[in-house]
Amino acid sequence: MSCETAFIQQLRERGFRLTPQREMILSVLHDMEGLVTVDEIYSRVQRLSSSVDISTVYRTLDLLQEFDLVFSVDPGDGQRRYEFLGLQDAHLHLVCQTCGQVTRVELEVAQAFAERLRASCGFQVALDRLSLAGLCPACAGSANN
Amino acid sequence: MSCETAFIQQLRERGFRLTPQREMILSVLHDMEGLVTVDEIYSRVQRLSSSVDISTVYRTLDLLQEFDLVFSVDPGDGQRRYEFLGLQDAHLHLVCQTCGQVTRVELEVAQAFAERLRASCGFQVALDRLSLAGLCPACAGSANN
DNA sequence: CTAAATGCAAATATTTTGCAGGTTA
DNA sequence: TAACCTGCAAAATATTTGCATTTAG
Numbered sequence: 001m002s003c004e005t006a007f008i009q010q011l012r013e014r015g016f017r018l019t020p021q022r023e024m025i026l027s028v029l030h031d032m033e034g035l036v037t038v039d040e041i042y043s044r045v046q047r048l049s050s051s052v053d054i055s056t057v058y059r060t061l062d063l064l065q066e067f068d069l070v071f072s073v074d075p076g077d078g079q080r081r082y083e084f085l086g087l088q089d090a091h092l093h094l095v096c097q098t099c100g101q102v103t104r105v106e107l108e109v110a111q112a113f114a115e116r117l118r119a120s121c122g123f124q125v126a127l128d129r130l131s132l133a134g135l136c137p138a139c140a141g142s143a144n145n
Numbered sequence: 146m147s148c149e150t151a152f153i154q155q156l157r158e159r160g161f162r163l164t165p166q167r168e169m170i171l172s173v174l175h176d177m178e179g180l181v182t183v184d185e186i187y188s189r190v191q192r193l194s195s196s197v198d199i200s201t202v203y204r205t206l207d208l209l210q211e212f213d214l215v216f217s218v219d220p221g222d223g224q225r226r227y228e229f230l231g232l233q234d235a236h237l238h239l240v241c242q243t244c245g246q247v248t249r250v251e252l253e254v255a256q257a258f259a260e261r262l263r264a265s266c267g268f269q270v271a272l273d274r275l276s277l278a279g280l281c282p283a284c285a286g287s288a289n290n
Numbered sequence: 291c292t293a294a295a296t297g298c299a300a301a302t303a304t305t306t307t308g309c310a311g312g313t314t315a
Numbered sequence: 316t317a318a319c320c321t322g323c324a325a326a327a328t329a330t331t332t333g334c335a336t337t338t339a340g
Contacts, residue, residue, distance in 0.1 A: 017314050017319060038304085053322045058305065080304090094268045109265060113258035120254060122282030123239045132275065137267030162294060162339050183329085198297045203330065225329085 010067045024048045025060045034102045035081035073131050096136035155212045169193045170205045180226035218276050241281035
């Protein structure tokens with residue numbers, strides 16, 4: 001099943017409609033890797049159709065988040081970022097505090113950690129929505145004091 | 146050394162000045178536990194002196210962040226939260242996605258995980274600024290499907 | 291005395307909302 | 316056709332900035 005099919009199915013089931021705008025936004029998200037800002041999404045959508053309004057982008061992102069096809073974080077710089085989850089495997093994000101580069105990592109590396117947290121205090125970490133701040137190898141190398 | 150002393154020292158060293166407003170804001174942060182919003186800080190400061198402006202609160206928070214006495218996150222609800230770090234030990238935050246409750250956990254539980262990440266991909270996680278989303282024991286219990 | 295900080299108001303930036311008209315099912 | 320969706324513009328929020336005045340050192 002493709003992402004589009006999953007989206008359409010969810011729309012139908014809940015009485016929503018499939019519009020060209022929603023298709024375009026989904027397609028743009030699908031083509032973008034990693035965490036992207038609303039502006040990045042918006043300007044890509046505009047290339048497909050310049051009449052699409054940014055409020056429609058916001059509304060569609062809300063919808064996609066409800067459907068769990070997209071999730072969002074604000075790394076703390078006031079620039080909320082969205083990511084398309086689609087049907088692919090979930091993964092962690094490592095966001096470099098210096099250069100902003102985002103690396104994807106398999107959930108598996110965090111499994112033991114999650115287990116430990118659950119054992120010690122009963123908290124179930126949502127690993128599939130996790131972004132970790134820190135230093136990427138390159139920046140860690142040049143920043144060693 | 147008290148937090149105030151540390152703050153004053155940093156101010157002096159960098160040519161900044163110690164003002165009553167800055168003292169008040171620091172004192173308010175010091176008395177507040179956990180992650181708080183600008184409005185919460187602002188209204189507490191106003192109780193001490195109603196003439197303090199919110200822009201001064203923002204400016205002071207920026208300063209304190211530069212000094213690493215405060216850090217901020219936006220859990221994704223559009224309400225950025227600040228936390229006073231002071232001279233206490235750093236710790237992780239577990240933020241419940243359902244009830245919003247914040248639990249503090251020793252950094253130590255994540256040490257092995259951080260080590261693993263560094264070994265496998267060279268990324269140095271900033272553990273001391275980490276907030277993890279998930280379900281707290283209570284909400285995990287009532288949500289089990 | 292002088293550079294730095296404040297309060298105020300206005301400016302920005304970001305996201306949300308009301309509504310009239312267009313569109314999907 | 317009827318409810319839903321969109322674009323537009325205006326509103327609501329949150330944060331930042333310019334500037335005259337005040338103040339710490």
